[in-house]
Amino acid sequence: MTTTPGIHRGLAGVVADTTGISTVVEETNSLTYRGYPVQELAAHRSFEEVAHLLWYGELPDAGRLREFRARESALRPLDRTTAELLARLPETCHPMDVLRCAVSFFGAEDPTEDDGSLAANRAKSLTLLAKLPTVVAADQRRRRGLDPIPPDPDLGYAENFFHMCFGTLPDPEIVRCFEISMVLYAEHSFNASTFTARVVTSTLSDLYSAVTAAIGALKGPLHGGANEAVMHMLDEIGDPARAGEWLDEALAAKRKIMGFGHRVYRHGDSRVPIMQEALDRLVARAADPETARLAALHTALREAMLTRKGIHPNLDYPAGLAYHLMGFDTPVFTPLFVMSRITGWSAHITEQLAHNSLIRPLASYDGPGQRAVPIAS
Numbered sequence: 001m002t003t004t005p006g007i008h009r010g011l012a013g014v015v016a017d018t019t020g021i022s023t024v025v026e027e028t029n030s031l032t033y034r035g036y037p038v039q040e041l042a043a044h045r046s047f048e049e050v051a052h053l054l055w056y057g058e059l060p061d062a063g064r065l066r067e068f069r070a071r072e073s074a075l076r077p078l079d080r081t082t083a084e085l086l087a088r089l090p091e092t093c094h095p096m097d098v099l100r101c102a103v104s105f106f107g108a109e110d111p112t113e114d115d116g117s118l119a120a121n122r123a124k125s126l127t128l129l130a131k132l133p134t135v136v137a138a139d140q141r142r143r144r145g146l147d148p149i150p151p152d153p154d155l156g157y158a159e160n161f162f163h164m165c166f167g168t169l170p171d172p173e174i175v176r177c178f179e180i181s182m183v184l185y186a187e188h189s190f191n192a193s194t195f196t197a198r199v200v201t202s203t204l205s206d207l208y209s210a211v212t213a214a215i216g217a218l219k220g221p222l223h224g225g226a227n228e229a230v231m232h233m234l235d236e237i238g239d240p241a242r243a244g245e246w247l248d249e250a251l252a253a254k255r256k257i258m259g260f261g262h263r264v265y266r267h268g269d270s271r272v273p274i275m276q277e278a279l280d281r282l283v284a285r286a287a288d289p290e291t292a293r294l295a296a297l298h299t300a301l302r303e304a305m306l307t308r309k310g311i312h313p314n315l316d317y318p319a320g321l322a323y324h325l326m327g328f329d330t331p332v333f334t335p336l337f338v339m340s341r342i343t344g345w346s347a348h349i350t351e352q353l354a355h356n357s358l359i360r361p362l363a364s365y366d367g368p369g370q371r372a373v374p375i376a377s
């Protein structure tokens with residue numbers, strides 16, 4: 001690929017603005033949310049506490065957490081019109097399309113859609129945090145031929161989601177692993193979907209439009225869509241003994257190996273060790289031959305990729321298999337990412353508005369020189 005001097009294709013290495021929300025330090029392999037290491041947040045804090053931290057800048061005390069949880073759980077139900085509208089979408093469409101439509105519809109229904117005040121945007125963000133799991137759970141059940149299960153306001157965010165998906169509460173180890181994934185996926189600075197949300201916000205458009213666009217950006221397999229693609233890839237390889245041979249063929253065909261590589265981290269994604277440990281606990285807990293096969297395949301491909309290319313896995317690699325072992329259908333994996341990243345997106349939308357400048361880069365033109373329009377004879 002030739003690069004014209006001064007052009008940063010893909011904006012690689014470009015610092016587009018400041019942010020006080022999170023930072024990825026490649027040199028020390030660290031990631032902090034509002035100054036707190038994500039490893040410590042994942043080990044000791046709930047997803048609701050992390051959402052509060054990202055939005056308000058501080059972890060909540062017990063009283064604020066109680067109030068935050070009460071407001072979130074009250075907002076979970078979908079009204080009849082929304083539920084009916086989403087149920088009418090074709091089952092052939094991707095669950096990310098359902099989420100994209102849902103957010104767009106929430107915007108169309110909200111009389112304060114164009115109110116970009118901090119208070120209005122915080123209310124909208126909480127509404128999306130609360131309702132998106134209800135949409136994802138109902139959509140997975142619909143595709144399995146099952147009726148939706150209404151949210152249970154007495155359950156925490158993670159437990160309620162399993163309840164709405166499966167009608168039962170799984171082993172606490174599974175809920176904990178899910179919650180860890182939610183904390184790790186919540187925020188990652190100027191990634192493609194967050195930057196998309198900031199571009200839309202920079203035109204002074206509304207929060208629902210920014211989130212709808214961000215969902216579209218996250219869907220792609222080079223970004224959030226990779227967690228689903230990881231599972232398809234493991235299914236395609238099948239046998240752990242075939243991992244090396246499959247990889248050689250895929251690399252020779254110039255295929256991108258899903259769940260590997262990262263624009264920012266060159267020596268491994270800071271979130272992977274925590275997610276991998278959580279995945280290892282799920283594997284040990286399941287202790288059945290099918291899980292053992294998948295885990296062996298997962299390890300074999302990771303080792304082969306490191307040997308052949310020196311490229312490390314990103315968060316989508318352990319998260320993809322973990323979501324499968326938790327019982328979610330593969331197309332639902334990226335919607336789970338949305339349920340978490342809504343926190344980071346909303347924090348960035350608020351930050352963009354607080355110091356707004358229209359995002360509008362320049363392009364170096366390399367099309368035809370000026371020419372006269374032929375006159376039809």
Ligand SMILES: CC(=O)SCCNC(=O)CCNC(=O)[C@H](O)C(C)(C)COP(=O)(O)OP(=O)(O)OC[C@H]1O[C@@H](n2cnc3c(N)ncnc32)[C@H](O)[C@@H]1OP(=O)(O)O
Nearest residue numbers: 221222223224226255256257258259260261262263314316
């Ligand atoms: C939560 C997230 O969104 S994390 C990202 C999830 N996405 C994926 O897992 C998709 C697979 N990964 C990729 O496509 C890339 O690594 C990206 C898009 C994430 C990052 O891409 P970039 O920063 O643009 O790096 P780029 O694609 O230039 O890669 C640099 C080199 O490593 C190679 N490389 C990087 N990742 C991969 C991969 N997954 N498979 C094969 N080769 C890879 C490239 O082919 C390139 O090689 P070359 O210099 O010989 O041409």
Ligand SMILES: O=C([O-])CC(=O)C(=O)O
Nearest residue numbers: 187188190191192263264
């Ligand atoms: O930062 C990125 O480019 C992608 C990523 O890992 C994320 O969004 O979590």
